[in-house]
Amino acid sequence: MSDGLGNILLDLFPLMWSGMITGCLYALGALGLVMIFKSSQVVNFSHGNVAGFAAFLIYGFSSGVLLNLSWGVAVLLAMIAVVAIAFLIYAVISPLVFESELTATISTLGFGLIAQGATLLIFGADIVNLDLPIPRFSMSFLGLFITGYDLTVLAVAVVTIGTLFFVVDYTKLGIAFRAISENPFAAEVCGLNLRSIHLFSWIVAAILGVVGALLIVPTTFLSVTTVAAFMLQAFAAAVIGGFASLPGSLVGGILIGILMNLFTFYVSAEFTSTFLLVLILLALNVFPNGILARAGGSRV
Amino acid sequence: MSKSSASIETMPGSASGNHARGWLAASGADYLLAAVLFALPFLIGGSWTFALGICFANSIGVLAVSVLVRYGGEVSIGHSFFAAVGAYAVAILDTRYGLSLVASLPLALVLGTVCGVAFAWPSRKLSGIYLAVSTMALALAVPELINNADWLTGGYEGLYVSQSVIPGVEASLQRYYAGLLALIAVVYGLRRLRHSRQGLTLLLAKQHPAAADAFGTRQVWARIAVMGISGGIGGVCGAILAFAGSTVSPSSFTFWTSIFLLVGSVVSFYGLSLTRALVGGAFLTLVPQFLSASGAWIPVLYGLALLGMILIGHYLPRIRSFLFASKGGA
Numbered sequence: 001m002s003d004g005l006g007n008i009l010l011d012l013f014p015l016m017w018s019g020m021i022t023g024c025l026y027a028l029g030a031l032g033l034v035m036i037f038k039s040s041q042v043v044n045f046s047h048g049n050v051a052g053f054a055a056f057l058i059y060g061f062s063s064g065v066l067l068n069l070s071w072g073v074a075v076l077l078a079m080i081a082v083v084a085i086a087f088l089i090y091a092v093i094s095p096l097v098f099e100s101e102l103t104a105t106i107s108t109l110g111f112g113l114i115a116q117g118a119t120l121l122i123f124g125a126d127i128v129n130l131d132l133p134i135p136r137f138s139m140s141f142l143g144l145f146i147t148g149y150d151l152t153v154l155a156v157a158v159v160t161i162g163t164l165f166f167v168v169d170y171t172k173l174g175i176a177f178r179a180i181s182e183n184p185f186a187a188e189v190c191g192l193n194l195r196s197i198h199l200f201s202w203i204v205a206a207i208l209g210v211v212g213a214l215l216i217v218p219t220t221f222l223s224v225t226t227v228a229a230f231m232l233q234a235f236a237a238a239v240i241g242g243f244a245s246l247p248g249s250l251v252g253g254i255l256i257g258i259l260m261n262l263f264t265f266y267v268s269a270e271f272t273s274t275f276l277l278v279l280i281l282l283a284l285n286v287f288p289n290g291i292l293a294r295a296g297g298s299r300v
Numbered sequence: 301m302s303k304s305s306a307s308i309e310t311m312p313g314s315a316s317g318n319h320a321r322g323w324l325a326a327s328g329a330d331y332l333l334a335a336v337l338f339a340l341p342f343l344i345g346g347s348w349t350f351a352l353g354i355c356f357a358n359s360i361g362v363l364a365v366s367v368l369v370r371y372g373g374e375v376s377i378g379h380s381f382f383a384a385v386g387a388y389a390v391a392i393l394d395t396r397y398g399l400s401l402v403a404s405l406p407l408a409l410v411l412g413t414v415c416g417v418a419f420a421w422p423s424r425k426l427s428g429i430y431l432a433v434s435t436m437a438l439a440l441a442v443p444e445l446i447n448n449a450d451w452l453t454g455g456y457e458g459l460y461v462s463q464s465v466i467p468g469v470e471a472s473l474q475r476y477y478a479g480l481l482a483l484i485a486v487v488y489g490l491r492r493l494r495h496s497r498q499g500l501t502l503l504l505a506k507q508h509p510a511a512a513d514a515f516g517t518r519q520v521w522a523r524i525a526v527m528g529i530s531g532g533i534g535g536v537c538g539a540i541l542a543f544a545g546s547t548v549s550p551s552s553f554t555f556w557t558s559i560f561l562l563v564g565s566v567v568s569f570y571g572l573s574l575t576r577a578l579v580g581g582a583f584l585t586l587v588p589q590f591l592s593a594s595g596a597w598i599p600v601l602y603g604l605a606l607l608g609m610i611l612i613g614h615y616l617p618r619i620r621s622f623l624f625a626s627k628g629g630a
Contacts, residue, residue, distance in 0.1 A: 037429075043429040043432065045436075092607065092611075096610065096614055099614065101428070101429070102375055102428055102429065102432075103610055103613075103614070105375070105429055106375060106562065106610065107606065107607055107610045107611075109377070109559055109562065109603075109606060110603040110604070110605075110606035110607040110610070111603060111607070112603070113563075113599040113606065114604065114607075117597065117598070117599035117602075117603065118600065120595075120596035120599070121597070232436075232437075232440060235436070235437075236437070239434075243429075243433075270447075270448050271444060271445075271448065272444070273440040274441040274444060274445060276437055276440070276441070277434075277437040277438055280433065280434055280437045281422045281423060281437070284425075284430055284434060285422060285425070288425065
């Protein structure tokens, strides 16, 4: 009996660890979605496809398909491209944003389709490999098998998310961002430019998406659908966090990572999307405002 | 969210002030189109007859999405689920029990409706983007569910639909006319709904929730009813898709299918008339036919069409009012 329990714990610990690592990446994706939603009330369905396109650009720039640059320069170029794309998308949909969030949301689907088509046109439907230049390293710690990849992901996630939270909490830009997500009308009356804050969130989201895509690709391979599929978990993470809470989406991402890992291992690897559907519906009904929302009722 | 649902309604067509005359003109065009379509198989080749059969099925799917937008103010990117339910109802009755579309189409309708209601219940309090995200999750689960129920659905390979409705009549004609009749029936049903008590109640519940509440219409009921209707039409779409295409497989019911149906709905400006539905359906069916040589252009073109139509819907009233204003000034 105790032996069985020990075995379960022995499995559980590494499962939770690796779930947390992928969960950090889901959180990176979810944070981008939530940034955009918080500022402009638009759900960016093109997030995954644009990030996937960027991952392909990095592959293209560094492998000789398009250019033959070093990895770092390729990433930099792809980042610039993605910022330009985010700028373009926002420029097109900004008149819609102020009229109807739902219409703007539908139009992001259009950009997703275009990004996917562009990836297919330029790079084809082949599967490619895109590795990170990280040292091969692994160690065992308390029964955990920790690799250099794990530590890289953790470090990048902590730095990126830490920077983001610092910017949002302490800088003028972050205060403006929070003001707009609280009350756009009042923020505009106070002289804030809604469009520039929206643009800020779109650009930050695009960069977060590329970082997430870069880090997730080494675990599988790169195809037209990989990153888009990864972003679906990010959607679930954002929903669990309430779609309007940055810390919530971080917690949601890690939770989704761990739960998916446990579900795949203990229940079934074939019903993961169904499991996500159930999770999303449950989360929306049980925690309509996200898991970190305070219990209802007003203080007297 | 009420803001967003209201502005969807301000697409051209619904915004026409002269409602009665516009409606008569639209129905006149519908009758003409229906007459042409009835005669068409005798004038064109077999491959076009086949493509039009698929086109009718897609038009029904476009209607299913548009109904949800028009009567519920909600956007769905999960209608491949209802289509899959209808299609597999037809295919399974066909291969297992040898029953034709006559028996399986009503079943597809009922199953689609039941699934619509079953999905609407857990998501009854969601609206706007929250509902859109949960329909997305629904669409994503479909291929996986079909593949893993391979004892019933044939897994990756899918199933064939071979039973004919009227024995002795040429199969291609049957596929064509079954689709056409189903499409006309759906359009007719929706037109009746528009002027029925229930339809008006649903519209009231969408436009003025508080007023609807005062008249005793609960929001939850309205939502579930709309999803049921939309799901039922989605089921019919799947049934016709299976019959007209004579095969079903999981690859025809992916998340992209759902997005394409939404694209078709946007391209038809969420219209519920025969002409509008056919515009949406034809866009979904004929564009891939013309672009079959270069498949990668299809998503690009669909994306551009989606954006273009949305932007036209956004700017057209402005351009129109600008033109009229300048005319009045001169």
